Amino acid sequence: MTNVAIIYYSGYGHTAKLAEAIHAGAASAADTHATLYRIDAEGNIPEASWEEISRADAVIYGSPTYMGGPAWQFKKFADASSKPWFTQAWKNKVAAGFTNSASTNGDKFSTMTYFWTLSQQHGQFWVGTGLMPSNKKEHSHADINWTAGFAGTLSISPSDASPEEAPRSGDLETAKLHGKRVAEIAAKLVG
Secondary structure (H helix, E strand, O other): OEEEEEEEOOOOOHHHHHHHHHHHHHHHOOOEEEEEEEOOOOOOOOHHHHHHHHHOOEEEEEEEEEOOEEOHHHHHHHHHOHHHHHOOOOOOOEEEEEEEEOOOOOOHHHHHHHHHHHHHHOOOEEOOOOOOOOOOOOOOOOOOOOOOOOOOEEEEOOOOOOOOOOOOHHHHHHHHHHHHHHHHHHHHHHO
16 A cells, blocks of 8 residues: 655645645555645644655645745644654655646746755655646637646645635646656655
8 A cells, every 4th residue: 555645734725625636646556545634724644644654655745836836834744854854754656746826937947946855854755737738729727737747746826816716727736647657656766
């Protein structure tokens, strides 16, 4: 059984919806158990979650992109991860990331770079989407990887859209495919 931990913060519910899609994709992989760990408004996770995450085969990081980087709540979690870092508890685990912002760009790649750096500090193996972009005239936000995220899942939720309206179907399907890929690669490394 492959275990995937999805750790995320969501300020308004859009990133939570993206996390649920990542979770659905990871859980759809054969012999995989996926668990969501939501960082609370104070930047904390339950104490027992740290040990559960350390037992996972893959750790997927998620946060909205605010002002060119992850939310402070995610950064607080990342700083607290120095305890498992000290014992190398997450070393050689698969890692990936996802983010959401209101704008097409919104400097989402800065958030991906933050996640990648965190994963490398922990000695993890980074897994991107592995998806070709939908970058032709006939493509729209309903298509897979319309945002052309290779390093991780990138999604757009317009500032006036509710979590019921966004992220849109193409971004959610991209998240599912990315989650499944992470689980499948983790299974290969574990097996």
